[in-house]
Amino acid sequence: MNLNDAPMMAGTAGGTLASTIPNIGNEHIVITCILAVIGATVSFVITLVLKKIVAYISRIKKPTIFKSRK
Template structure:
């Protein structure tokens, strides 16, 4: 099934415009906070695993 570019753009635009009125500032703040916490935890875990792997190889 092929989709044309205007159909894809129209669908994406319609989805975006139907979601925007339902967003509240609290939801956006919560999303930013949770994304930040997730990035920090992911980075810390990656660094810890890298350290332990490097230490184990010696």
């Protein structure tokens, strides 16, 4: 890719975007927002659960320190 191709690539990307946006309906935007909220919530809850599990396991399995005999 050289600098002479940049305007053509920008025009192609802009044209693709401009032709795609009118075809997206309001219901798709609402569904996407709802799914994003659900995904973020599930991710947050799973992160909290995994932190609790790791904390519980680390309390159970405390590392043993071996003292060297002299």
